[in-house]
Amino acid sequence: MLRLPRFRVLSPRTYREAATLLREHGAAELDRARGTPTLRVMLVAGGTDLFPNMKRRQFAPELLVSLAGVRDAAGIHENGRLEISAGTTLTAVAADARVRERYTALAQAAEVVSTPQLRNMGTIGGNVCLDTRCNWYDQSLFWRTAEGFCMKTNPEVVCRVATSSPLCLAVASADTVPALLVLGATVHLEDADGGREVALADLYREDGIRAWALRQDEVLTDVTVPRADGWRSTYLKLRDRGSFDFPIAAVAAAVRHDGTRVAEARVAITALGSRPVLVAPAGAALVGTNLEDDAIAAAADAVHRAARPMDNTSGTISQRKRAARVFTERALRALRANLQP
């Protein structure tokens, strides 16, 4: 089987310590001595994405700072708002009764990540920070050598998906992110000096390589979702198989009614571009309606416009773009049906 490259592991007991280690070991520095340039130090939580990528030499850090030993890194608390520690496994998120009942989209999304085994290891923090994916990038070193690499692992090479693109077009592929976006989540980032809160929507960038507005010496410690009073939400994912696969198009929707009218609505998508997107016009199209068919169609149109899949995942561009529309309609219809007494 493919072997991991050699590396060292440090296992701090606190997030602050982890952030300090990142800074001390030059978190943002690239190692250019190992074929393709990769970060010299990286964080690992569940390792379900990191280790396969390391086996394929997509990166080969000298040092891993493991979050497995951080005290109180896992747990879900609801006190007015939902606080999920970053080390909480996806299995735990999906199984939590409070999440299932009041933050439904998140439970549904966590439940369809990869396989049961990987959900038992993978964490919510890891999923939020999941590397972007591309079928020119998620390949072994042998394959990429034969192909001549791509922008994401070799700065001298163009993007192979669209050779004129100035930016890497690797795809945002985390299931939980659109669910968290429609629930209005924020994340807490810790560095050696302190911490900051960031709206999840501001964490991501339209760039397959530098996909996060997150410094390399920051550690994501908590995901917080505001009080869900009156909100109902759902998540739908397109993938080839019933398990294992990353999304190739996905839609999360949340609505809050005021009487019979929609007071607030949010629709978010992922796997349809380098960045997960909160589609504001889709939400706007729903406010003040009773989720009538034409309101839903208007929202679905907005999602269709926002979806910009490229030919770098399984499936095809037109199939995925179409699924974005269809899944938006289905998600919203499901939320409408739910409303009936």
Next chain:
Amino acid sequence: MSELSILGQRRPKVNSWAHLTGEARYADDLFLPRMLYGRLLRSTRAHARIRRIDVSRAAAHPGVVAVVTGADMPAKMGIMPSTQDETALAVDKVRYVGEPVAAVAALDEDTAYDALSLIEVVYEDLDPIFTIEEALEREDVKIHEEARRANVFKEVHLSFGDLDAGYAAADHVRDDWFFFEGNTHAPMESHSAVAQYGADDKLTLWTSTQVPHYLHRELEKVLGLPRSRIRVIATPNGGAFGGKSDPFGHEFAAALLALRTRRPVKITLDREEVFYAHRGRHPVKMRIRTGTKRDGEITAVHYQSWLDGGAYASYGIATTYYTGALLTVTYRIPAYKFDGVRVYTNKPPCGPKRGHGTTQPRYGFECQLDKIAEDLGLDPLEYRKRILQPANSRTVNDLRITSMGLGECLDALGRATRFSDRRGQLGRGKGIGIAGSAYISGAGLPIYWNEMPHSGAEIRIDRGGGVTVMCGTAEIGQGSDNVLASVAAETLGIMPSDVHVVSGDTSLAPVDLGSYSSRVTFMAGNAVKDAATKLRSRLLAVAAERLEVPADRLLSAYRRIYDRADPEKFLPFADAAVLAESKDGPLVAAGSYTPPKGIGGTFKGAGVGPTPAYSYQAAVAEVSVDLETGTVTVDKITTAHDCGRALNPANVEGQVEGAAYMGYGEIIGEEQVFRGGLHKKPSLLDYKIPTSLDTPALEVIVVESVDAEGPFGAKEAGEGPLNPVIPAIANAVYDAIRVRFDETPITAEKVLDALGKRDNRGIAKSRIGPEGLGDGKADPKRALRRLGASTDARERKRTS
């Protein structure tokens, strides 16, 4: 036949517990003292001349013990003696990305991996060829110099009966093109081999192979070591499906590295390498022209196939013939013409996958029969029943048919699924489809010409009544060890748990040609039965004497030899063994099986197709199509399979279910496809083999025609049941959305395209499939142009 005590019962396989508990020792589980770890350097080029290989830096790397290249083993080899075009490691040329070029043995795997990057190979690129059409045309590029016409590996033409008269007599002629996409076996266990060269100057190779005997021959040839000094042991295969029935580069490399270092060497392929080793299903373009009378009676069939063979021969000559050989054994065809062409392309070699060469034409033909039935207003099930090739007959291409249960299979399916009532009645988006098929119970001829038995077995009974069965078959998870033990136990009158099976060992067991072409139950089963019958008569003779009962009144079962008139009058099996050994010496007997003569024709090419008995099967598939997303869901597959007699119904059902699952995967999304010369999805994440959550409900109906020549009436159950599932699903999709899928796989994109919903600007189609050869859909140079553009852009960026 008298009552059976073991066969016909649902029993766990003799090796079930070893496999379930992880105790079974696969090749990669072997760890020998002083063992080295090997890895292969693989070609990064699709088609190139090797100008220079420099291994000096790798050889000097700390921890590296030996490095070998193609020059160390230049002898040509390959599974078919007439078309040997491979070398263990590439010698002057590489012909696909992933072809093994050199091998390193080191103290540990990491060192071997690191050392690969220190081997310098200078390539001179040649134009690559990736499509059938281009391979047929390009005279200026030769993947193999030996090819006479362009890059044609093999061209065959056979004609039987009066084709012109057949078409002249037809009221209706259909002419359809089909394309079957390539796919791969994806066994759970990746290939692995461990070689040891001993102080006795003998080489032992433990390897995950289906064909230890053929590999034995090739090792002799390539290593220049007499076969008397080589022992091949086929370890339990963690799935094979045809993908482990060629001799492979890593096996020779491990052997040579062990020879050089005098230390054991293990090479285990990683998953990506398994995709490059391949030998999977050929992509095949087909044209089928069928004439029928108004009532559907077939008057003539002209079948043509173009096979994309990849870079080497593998079993290709047999595959080519198989695409044309078995269409005649299911339905009456009075006039038949077959043209087959297999070409070389710069992709991993294709070979035999479950259903070898018959899966693609069966898909095309059964889809066409569905169209004919519709054209003529016939029920597809009743129509097939009306045109069945009769039992105990000969086909137009001179194949002998004996037992034939396809009619019973169709009847059983009709009852179980109410096919005829439900077809066309399920509403838009829901459909039901049917197809039939047949397969061989072992190839009628070996792959190298010889007059020896196809299967030999040796049985020994010890003084405690224990029995050892030795046979050269390979246990590939299909249950062959269990068949051998059960047949021996039934014949001798003991329990399978009393039997110790030694299989797949060229030093300990007589030759069996291998676990391919669904031959083991029929051929090795008969060989074991033959040997056991000889021992049984010795035991019955001494028992008759002791019990004072005539031998023909004795039966043996449950470890007793007893008087059928008075079962309480018995001699324990172990006592009989002691008596017999006292009387005539050790209880050892050999048995064998050779297929009868005259089961096929005498024309050139008649060697492919004959078998001592054909299995028959049919399947009904029920599907739902999501009209908005294009997703096809297969809800249920019901398969009826004529296996002659189910020696172990649980095992037969397992095989039929596994085959249905595999066929489902092939049409719903598995594809071995390439981007330029590079495999597009060489991982189990990207290659969409279905998960247990995707797998439809599977129902199996066992039909028993009790074959006169099969062991206790048995025929094959391993491969045939895959074939009907694929066209049954295509026909069901037609029933659901009135679109013919004349190509595989049926993807959501293609469904949307057919429904006119491709990005809301398409027009609805009634058919998805090829229009002919070189119909422009597969522009041979498109991938290359795209790759070139991307490389040019890269260069511009680098230099700007």
